[in-house]
Amino acid sequence: MNGSARLLVIAGAGVLLLAGVGAGVLLTPPERVTVPVLDAPNRPPVVQNVASVRRASELSDAFISIAETVTPAVVRIQAERTVPHPRTGWLPRGLHDFFGGLEQSDSMPLEIPEVGGGTGFIVSSDGYILTNNHVIEGATRIVVSLPDRRMFEAAVVGRDPTTDLAVIRIDARGLPAVFLGDSDEARVGEWVVAIGNPGFDDASTLDFTVTSGIISAKGRPLNIIGVGSETSSDGFRYAIEDFIQTDAVINPGNSGGPLVNLRGAVIGVNTAIATSTGYNQGYGFAIPSNLARRVMTDLIEKGQVERALLGVSIVDVSPEDAEVYGLPSIAGVLVEDFAGDSPARRAGLQRGDVIVEINGQPALRVGQLQRLVAGHAPGERVRLGIIRYGEKREVTVELMRAPVVAAPTPSEPRRTSQPMLGLEIADLDAELARQLGYPRAGGVVITDVAPASPADRKRIGIGHRVVSIDRTPVESAAQARRLLRAARTGQVVSLLLQYPDERTYIANVRVP
Incomplete structure (x- = not known):
């Protein structure tokens, strides 16, 4: 049982319990019942601290x-x-x-x-x-x-x-x-x-x-x-x-x-x-x-x-890094290496430098520095506050353009169209009627509903009988196919469907 079901059962149990208490009150002799309704306005509020x-x-x-x-x-x-x-x-x-x-x-x-x-x-x-x-x-x-x-x-x-x-x-x-x-x-x-x-x-x-x-x-x-x-x-x-x-x-x-x-x-x-x-x-x-x-x-x-880059390989500083590089606290981004054409290296940044600011904003972690750099466009200039073995410095870097990460286009499916709203149908013959529990043969029965199809999203079930399509009575599978295939994109098709016990329901389905 899922969480939602458990919640509903508990709430239902609470209702039943209250009903039981109410029944007990009704059986109590009237002279013993106290109903302090008239005193209610004179009671102090439940919460005193208004x-x-x-x-x-x-x-x-x-x-x-x-x-x-x-x-x-x-x-x-x-x-x-x-x-x-x-x-x-x-x-x-x-x-x-x-x-x-x-x-x-x-x-x-x-x-x-x-x-x-x-x-x-x-x-x-x-x-x-x-x-x-x-x-x-x-x-x-x-x-x-x-x-x-x-x-x-x-x-x-x-x-x-x-x-x-x-x-x-x-x-x-x-x-x-x-x-x-x-x-x-x-x-x-x-x-x-x-x-x-x-x-x-x-x-x-x-x-x-x-x-x-x-x-x-x-x-x-x-x-x-x-x-x-x-x-x-x-x-x-x-x-x-x-x-x-x-x-x-x-x-x-x-x-x-x-x-x-x-x-x-x-x-x-x-x-x-x-x-x-x-x-x-x-x-x-x-x-x-x-x-x-x-x-x-x-x-x-x-x-x-269009992503801007410094052109550096970086990691968060560790306690040992802070000790080696003379940092006042265990915070900052350590420069370990450079890209081939790194603008940061051209600007004077070195391996072992620790970046602690960008344009005056703290850069205490790799993710924070990346996010701050991403807020700029390629070609913009930024001021980096760095610590080089205990000495504070400032370096101005012109940001480079990152390679564009192509978001792949979904491959074209071979046959993704779903004619007839995703339904497979057949004539309801005597054997099918007997197996499905219909009292008599005749008409059309649904033999498959494609997963995630328009029909499936409307909860149309396998084994249900198609009574009419857009108020046109359906007599055969061939007729039903013609009616369904004639539906245009965006059109709503109205299906009258029937369960084996002859209860009916309506499904209005939009053609994708």
Whole structure:
């Protein structure tokens, strides 16, 4: 039983217990019942410290305001990827014998879509959406759902695997958009809110969930960017990991959602969790908004990120490094080597130098230095504060352009189109009717529903009878195929379907 089911069972048990208590009261003789309703107005308040309650109420109001303001700009993203069709095993147990040869139908696609996804948030009223690269990587089709239940197909504007960020766009105007705040101003211990969609399919009722917590730490490196990615591992030499850590509840499906401060500004893009169970254990991580803004701007304006580099090989300093290089504290970034045409070396940087500042801002860790450099464009000049064996110095470096890390284009599937909404159908003959439990033969029965197809997403089941299509009664499989194949892209097809016990239901399915 999953967590949601357990929660519902416990709540139900509580209701039953209360009902039992109520029954006991009704059986008590009337003269013994005391109903102190008239005395209630004279009772002292439960909480005596009104000022404390007021402060707590103000904090609660802040959370409410954030939820009401930001949630309309949060979206659910479904990303379809193609996988080989399981040519066998697609029928429920017990149906193989009488559906037999239909498993090898030539009309079945060689590849089928697999649906995954996550969360994103709208950054402009004309439909630009920021999310994680891993949410949409390899997708052949992206569908965005808004909180008002409208759905749009999205196009990829650009992706940056080295920061795990991506921008997509939907064809809509007048949309609510978030405000990107300054993540450098975020402080450990301040309240934050995470908004996202923790789950898909059966868990879609949890969409647009709001959770709260605090910033637990800043500058966390996780060494996760590029794990399982389609991008060449060489590209991840330039990966930037400088995460904000939070204990706001984040679960699978929250990836790409906003991390918001109490002023309603987005200060991070929720990206990862550290867990031994696959679900939240209090360790969530978000990409800082300042880095996200820089990447997003490049992707929208240029379609790719133009990354600036110092041209150095660096590591965090250790206690031993601090002693050897005469550092006042165990903080900074040690220069170990240089790229072939390093502008830092040309500017006078040497092996063993420790970088502690860039343009007056502290650079205490590798991730922090990388993020600060990434905030500049190639060709810009930056001032590096360094310590060389105990002596403070300043070096000005003109940043070089990093090689562009190409985000691979998804391979073209061989046959990904899904005619007839992903349905396979056959005439309902006497033998099929008997096996499926229909009282009589006649009409058309569904023999397969392609995984992740439009029909599958509407929960249309194998073995159900097709009564009518767009209010046209269906008499044969050939007729049903003609009606389904005539449906145009974007059209909603209305299916009247029937269970073996003759109960019916309606499925209105949009043609992709």
